[in-house]
Amino acid sequence: MKYLENIKATRKAKGLTQQEMSDKIGMAKNNYGKVENGQIELTINRLYQIADILGVSVVSLLGESTGDASTLEELKRDYKKLESENRDLKGELGRAKETIDLILLFKKEISDLVKMVNPETLKDRGREAIMEEFKQKGIGNDGSLPSDFKLD
Structure with missing residues (x-):
């Protein structure tokens, strides 16, 4: 010690x-x-x-320094390292927020698409019938949405 x-x-x-x-x-x-x-x-x-x-x-x-130049340099290095880590974390947080925003947007779009499907189609015929209903409502293989489709 x-x-x-x-x-x-x-x-x-x-x-x-x-x-x-x-x-x-x-x-x-x-x-x-x-x-x-x-x-x-x-x-x-x-x-x-x-x-x-x-x-x-x-x-x-206790061995604490009260102004030693090497300690001051260590503190400066530590501070710069922490600043860099903070910037990195802010960037990661921003990317995570963007991802969450996209997920919420897709959730809304999927929810709206599901509302467009007749519940009887879901119950009776499965995936192929749903895809057919989407095509009838103007959602083609190109992924386009019908002209009356709106996001809130």
Whole structure:
């Protein structure tokens, strides 16, 4: 865990031993060593206490950068990537909307065509009879619609 490495490195950089840290915190030396090794979970209160003793911010112990140029470049790259993904998603959403609109239009057209067919034709004669009825109503093999056919 990066933050534990940061605590240990900062402690050593400040010239403090585990014994000195444990004395300042009020915990047994064995337990403080276990904290740095990740064997004992560090509470938020202890983390703030350690940061105060070491004279650094909790943010720096956690390894968060507050203006590092490489982090800024990473953020810029991430932002550009997210912008690109957002544009792609908007395009996909637009295409999906167009597809849905077409489906709804075809549904309406099919519904209107079915209304034009005599229900007795459907019940008694099947597909061939329906096709014949379409031809009689002006729907030919070329897929044209009758002149009186209108979409709402």
